[in-house]
Amino acid sequence: MHKLWKVIILLVILSPLGIIVPYLVKAGSAWGEWGPEEIKNLIGYVPAGLERLSSLWNPILPDYNFKGWEEKPLLHQSVAYIVSGFIGVFIVGGVAMLIGRLISRR
Amino acid sequence: MNWGLVFVAFIFGGDIVHIPDGYLGPQTYGAMFGIMVPLWIKASRVLNKTLKSSQIPLIAIGAAFSFVIMMFNVPIPGGTTGHAVGGVLLSILIGPWATLLVITIVLVIQALIFGDGGITAIGANCFNMGFILPFVGYYTYKLISGNSPLNSKRRIIAAGIGGYVGLNVAALFTGIELGLQPIISHTDRGVPLYCPYPFSITVPAMLGEHLMLFGWVEAIVTMAALAYLLRTNFIKEWEYA
Numbered sequence: 001m002h003k004l005w006k007v008i009i010l011l012v013i014l015s016p017l018g019i020i021v022p023y024l025v026k027a028g029s030a031w032g033e034w035g036p037e038e039i040k041n042l043i044g045y046v047p048a049g050l051e052r053l054s055s056l057w058n059p060i061l062p063d064y065n066f067k068g069w070e071e072k073p074l075l076h077q078s079v080a081y082i083v084s085g086f087i088g089v090f091i092v093g094g095v096a097m098l099i100g101r102l103i104s105r106r
Numbered sequence: 107m108n109w110g111l112v113f114v115a116f117i118f119g120g121d122i123v124h125i126p127d128g129y130l131g132p133q134t135y136g137a138m139f140g141i142m143v144p145l146w147i148k149a150s151r152v153l154n155k156t157l158k159s160s161q162i163p164l165i166a167i168g169a170a171f172s173f174v175i176m177m178f179n180v181p182i183p184g185g186t187t188g189h190a191v192g193g194v195l196l197s198i199l200i201g202p203w204a205t206l207l208v209i210t211i212v213l214v215i216q217a218l219i220f221g222d223g224g225i226t227a228i229g230a231n232c233f234n235m236g237f238i239l240p241f242v243g244y245y246t247y248k249l250i251s252g253n254s255p256l257n258s259k260r261r262i263i264a265a266g267i268g269g270y271v272g273l274n275v276a277a278l279f280t281g282i283e284l285g286l287q288p289i290i291s292h293t294d295r296g297v298p299l300y301c302p303y304p305f306s307i308t309v310p311a312m313l314g315e316h317l318m319l320f321g322w323v324e325a326i327v328t329m330a331a332l333a334y335l336l337r338t339n340f341i342k343e344w345e346y347a
Binding site: 003005011014015017018019021022025026043045047048052054056057059061085087091092094097099100101103 | 218
């Protein structure tokens with residue numbers, strides 16, 4: 001089982017490939033990354049409900065990056081991506097462990 | 107059908123399996139939470155009876171794996187990106203109900219901390235990726251693998267087909283939920299309030315990119331991970347395989 005955690009750690013370290021490869025082949029941003037501005041460019045207007053709801057939540061690490069690092073070089077973003085990966089793996093693993101214990105103990 | 111718009115949606119469409127805030131109206135995202143609540147209750151009841159404490163570490167690793175594999179965005183050159191989820195692989199390891207719970211945890215953390223998928227869309231995203239994908243994929247796998255031995259090629263290929271089918275059906279549901287929006291949520295003058303694209307764009311765009319690329323990514327990830335786990339013998343019990 002410890003070996004499998006090593007595999008997870010290796011995957012987190014390799015995870016910046018998930019932003020570097022799309023950058024190299026000039027893939028566009030996902031629908032989630034469209035701000036109201038970009039939607040306006042695409043269809044000519046911003047749907048009212050979409051504009052209202054899209055700013056509903058302010059995540060701590062938006063798009064697995066540090067706040068204000070959106071324009072930083074890819075190397076910086078890769079570091080933020082790896083840090084985000086470790087934080088995420090730690091939290092989901094911990095929460096899954098906790099919920100698993102709560103459910104199986106009852 | 108407006109193929110120009112389909113093309114635009116296909117190119118810019120992106121990781122739509124994670125529906126963001128603002129793309130679904132309250133009727134839809136509310137209904138999706140309404141569908142998920144009994145499924146979450148059912149999952150915890152099933153696990154209450156079946157989950158052994160020895161399986162908990164595997165559940166934690168499964169959650170970590172699903173989280174990290176979704177970080178590997180695979181691009182369509184010049185177009186959009188998508189990723190695997192690992193739903194069928196998890197179902198083979200821990201069963202589909204535990205997978206529903208694990209993917210729910212992953213999606214909630216992704217939405218809350220990383221803004222990947224909307225808060226309001228958690229119900230819809232859990233339905234598509236946490237329920238449809240693992241259940242459709244897992245029972246497809248069961249059907250194809252039949253009584254073949256655990257270590258057989260047929261079982262590995264069945265898992266790959268399960269992953270491909272499961273992710274594509276999940277993408278189809280996502281396309282339907284999005285395409286419903288301009289019909290049910292618009293202003294008095296017919297201007298869409300949420301996702302502005304109709305079925306004729308969302309469904310072909312969603313299915314197209316998943317049939318063409320992301321379904322194959324899910325299949326390859328599923329088969330590679332399953333083959334690795336069978337070869338290394340880290341998993342001692344295969345009660346759901």
